[in-house]
Amino acid sequence: MHKSERLFQLVNLLKGRRLAVTAKQLAERFEVSERTIYRDIETLQSSGIPVQGEAGIGYLISDHPLPPMMFSLDELTALLLGSKMVSAWTDPTLSNHAKSAIEKIEAVLPAQLKHHSEHSPYLVSSFKHDAQQQTFSETLRTAIESYQCVKLQYQDVNDNHSERTLEPLGLVYWGGKWTLIAFCQLRQDYREFRLDRMQSLTILSIPFSTNNTKNLTHYLALIRAKYANESDENPVSC
Structure with a gap:
């Protein structure tokens, strides 16, 4: 070491x-x-x-103020990789903050760690949303953080158009597309909406709240249970 x-x-x-x-x-x-x-x-x-x-x-x-947190080689690798993902795949505001974080981390790296960072085996592609998707992403992040409902004009996979009032709970990146997880007031249930199919989006002056059966963690638990059940019912033959 x-x-x-x-x-x-x-x-x-x-x-x-x-x-x-x-x-x-x-x-x-x-x-x-x-x-x-x-x-x-x-x-x-x-x-x-x-x-x-x-x-x-x-x-x-003792419990005294210390210099900035210091990290191990593997911890720095994880932080830099995560920051590069945020820089490449999120809205402009978060992307700029991630780039700033990367610059600060790399500026104070010892020579050995800087060399390791520059030759990392992980590469984050410069995948970019178009300007409209980036705007939707930033608007949704604001609505999620402030617990404000949104009005969404949406076009589904079958080209059907609809207008929904939603309680936005979280944004999930599935490895190719960003998806909004929301509680739909029309359906009174969770619904998923891809950002690349959104037509327009507006934050409403209508607050909402979460509870034990209406939040992002609960949604993810339902999804895990669903796929676990499907796996049990349809075992893979070798």
Whole structure:
């Protein structure tokens, strides 16, 4: 393990603990010598991190403000991958925030981690919605966060047109298309609406609320149960 990554993990291990951790325990945890741990503690203390304790007793970091959160190599890989997905696949506002986050992360990466990031095996394609879908996405995110109903003009797969008043619950990306999960006031049930089939969308000044049987988590639980039942009823033969 590289020293910088060990220091990151050491901070995360020590901060907020009620009981001190001895150098011996830390040495066993990181598979290094106790002398290395003593040097690491000195490095952290000299950089302003409030490590308390001493040799033979143990160490902890009390509840004081710390520098920005430090991450392991795998954690940074996950954060960068997720940020690139948001940048490529969401509305303009979230996309810009994701790009800003990527720039901040990459600006402070040590050389070794920066090299790893630049040669990541994961590639996020620059898939883009058209301008109208991006507008719908941003409008729906606003409505979902503020618990406001929306009026939707929609064209289904059979080219049938309809107008619905919906309680928007969440946006789901199924690997090719964004879909709105909503509670339809006309049908009094969950319905799904693809963003690429929406014709127009307006936020209404009508608030709504969720409950145990009307929320995104409940919808997903119903979907999982449905597919589980279908799998049990139609086993695959080998």
